Amino acid sequence: MRAGQVVKGVRFRDHRVVGDVMELAARYRDEGADELVFYDITASPEGRSVDREWVRRVARVLDIPFCVAGGIRCVADAEEILNAGAEKISINSPALATPSLIDSLSARFGSQCVVVGVDSQLTEHGYRAYQFTGDPQRTREAGRDVLEWVGEAQRRGAGEIVLNCMGSDGMRRGYDVEQLRKVREICQVPLVASGGAGAVEHFSAVFTQAGVDAALAAGVFHCGAIVIRDLKRQLHDAGIEVRP
Amino acid sequence: MEAVIIDSGGANLASLQYACERLGARTHVTTEARMITSAARVILPGVGAAADAMQRLRQSGIAAVLPALTQPVLGICLGMQLLFRRSEEGPTDCLGVLPDGVRRLRAQPGRPVPHMGWNQLCALHEDPLLEGIAPHDYVYFVHSYAAPVSSDTLATAHYGEPLSAIVRRRNFWGTQFHPERSAATGARLLANFLRLG
Numbered sequence: 001m002r003a004g005q006v007v008k009g010v011r012f013r014d015h016r017v018v019g020d021v022m023e024l025a026a027r028y029r030d031e032g033a034d035e036l037v038f039y040d041i042t043a044s045p046e047g048r049s050v051d052r053e054w055v056r057r058v059a060r061v062l063d064i065p066f067c068v069a070g071g072i073r074c075v076a077d078a079e080e081i082l083n084a085g086a087e088k089i090s091i092n093s094p095a096l097a098t099p100s101l102i103d104s105l106s107a108r109f110g111s112q113c114v115v116v117g118v119d120s121q122l123t124e125h126g127y128r129a130y131q132f133t134g135d136p137q138r139t140r141e142a143g144r145d146v147l148e149w150v151g152e153a154q155r156r157g158a159g160e161i162v163l164n165c166m167g168s169d170g171m172r173r174g175y176d177v178e179q180l181r182k183v184r185e186i187c188q189v190p191l192v193a194s195g196g197a198g199a200v201e202h203f204s205a206v207f208t209q210a211g212v213d214a215a216l217a218a219g220v221f222h223c224g225a226i227v228i229r230d231l232k233r234q235l236h237d238a239g240i241e242v243r244p
Numbered sequence: 245m246e247a248v249i250i251d252s253g254g255a256n257l258a259s260l261q262y263a264c265e266r267l268g269a270r271t272h273v274t275t276e277a278r279m280i281t282s283a284a285r286v287i288l289p290g291v292g293a294a295a296d297a298m299q300r301l302r303q304s305g306i307a308a309v310l311p312a313l314t315q316p317v318l319g320i321c322l323g324m325q326l327l328f329r330r331s332e333e334g335p336t337d338c339l340g341v342l343p344d345g346v347r348r349l350r351a352q353p354g355r356p357v358p359h360m361g362w363n364q365l366c367a368l369h370e371d372p373l374l375e376g377i378a379p380h381d382y383v384y385f386v387h388s389y390a391a392p393v394s395s396d397t398l399a400t401a402h403y404g405e406p407l408s409a410i411v412r413r414r415n416f417w418g419t420q421f422h423p424e425r426s427a428a429t430g431a432r433l434l435a436n437f438l439r440l441g
Contacts, residue, residue, distance in 0.1 A: 029427075
C-alpha cells in the first residue's frame with residue numbers, strides 16, 4: 001500500500017497502483033481468502049508508521065484475520081493498530097534495527113500477534129536480510145544471515161515468519177522452494193511463503209515441497225490471473241487441505 | 245440484541261465489536277463488575293497472557309462475580325481458557341467454572357506452535373449455540389494453550405491431538421477459536437449467542 005492505494009511492484013521496484021484498499025479487501029473476503037496482509041511499504045523508509053484510520057475501516061468490513069505492517073517501531077504503535085482491529089502486526093526493518101522490539105511486543109501481546117517479515121535475497125555471502133525494501137533508493141542489506149535472523153527472531157518471541165523472497169518477487173515463476181525449505185528446517189513457528197506465485201502449480205509445489213503453513217500472493221490476485229476460489233478448488237483436488 | 249464485552253486488558257476488542265455491529269447488535273465495553281452483573285449477555289474476550297488477564301479481573305472485582313452469573317456468557321480464546329480451573333500459562337488459577345486445566349501445546353514437526361489457522365469443527369453436539377453450523381465447517385484459531393476434550397466439550401478440533409473447540413457448562417459457553425474472524429461460520433455462532441437468554 002502507498003497513500004491509501006494498493007500498489008504492486010516487480011522485485012520490490014516500479015510499483016504501480018492496482019486498486020482501492022477497501023474495494024480489494026471486500027473482494028478478497030468474498031472470494032474466500034483466509035487472511036489478508038497489508039504492507040504500508042513507504043512507512044519505514046519515510047520514518048512514520050501505518051495510518052490507524054484505514055486499519056479501523058478495514059476491520060469494520062473484514063470477518064477474516066488480517067495483519068498490518070509498516071513502520072511499527074514501539075509497543076505503543078503496535079497497541080494502536082491492534083486496538084483498531086488488526087489481528088497481527090508484522091515488523092521487518094524496525095526489528096532489524098532493534099531486535100529487542102520482538103521481545104517487547106511478544107511479552108505485551110503474546111507471540112501470536114507478532115509476525116516477523118524477512119526480505120531475503122541470495123548474495124555471494126548466502127541468503128541475506130534486507131531493510132527499507134519499500135523504497136528502492138533506500139533498500140539496503142541489513143548485515144544479517146537469513147537463517148540466523150529467523151532463528152533469533154523465534155528465540156525473541158516471533159509467532160510467525162513471512163519469508164519474502166526478493167529474487168522471485170513479482171516474477172510469477174514460482175516460489176523459492178529451495179530457500180523456503182532451508183528456512184522450514186529451522187522454523188518451529190508458522191512459516192508463510194511470499195514472492196513469485198504465478199500459477200496454481202506454484203502454490204501446490206510450495207505446500208508439498210517446502211512444507212510451508214501458508215502461501216501469500218499479491219500480483220496474481222490483483223490482476224485476476226488467479227481467482228482464489230478456483231485456486232482453492234484445485235489445491236483441494238490435489239490433496240492439499242484448504243478451507244473451501 | 246445487546247451484549248457487554250469485558251475489557252480484560254488485552255488489545256483488540258475492536259474486531260469483536262465490529263463483528264457484533266455487523267450483526268446489528270449493540271455492545272458496551274466495560275471493566276465495571278456491576279455493569280456485568282446487570283447485562284443481558286456477557287462476552288469475555290482475551291488476547292494476551294492468562295496470568296495478566298486474571299490479575300486484572302481480580303483487581304476490577306469481576307473475577308468474584310463472574311462465576312455466579314446466570315445470563316449467557318461467552319468466553320473467546322483466552323476468555324474461554326479463563327473459564328477453566330487453572331492454566332499452565334503463568335501458571336495461574338482461573339475462574340473455575342469448568343473443572344479441567346488448560347495445557348500448553350507442544351511444538352512437533354508439522355505442528356508449529358502457536359497454532360494459527362483455519363481448522364474444521366468435529367464431533368458437534370446439539371446446542372442452541374451451534375444451530376446452522378455443520379461438522380467440518382472451518383473456523384480460525386490463534387493459540388498456544390488448549391483445553392482437553394471432556395464431557396463439557398460441544399465440538400472438537402484436531403491439531404496434532406484433539407482439543408476442545410467449543411465448551412459449555414450451564415450458562416457458560418467458550419470458543420477456543422475467534423468467531424469474529426471466522427467468516428460466515430463465526431458470524432452464525434455469534435448471532436446464535438446474541439439471541440440466547
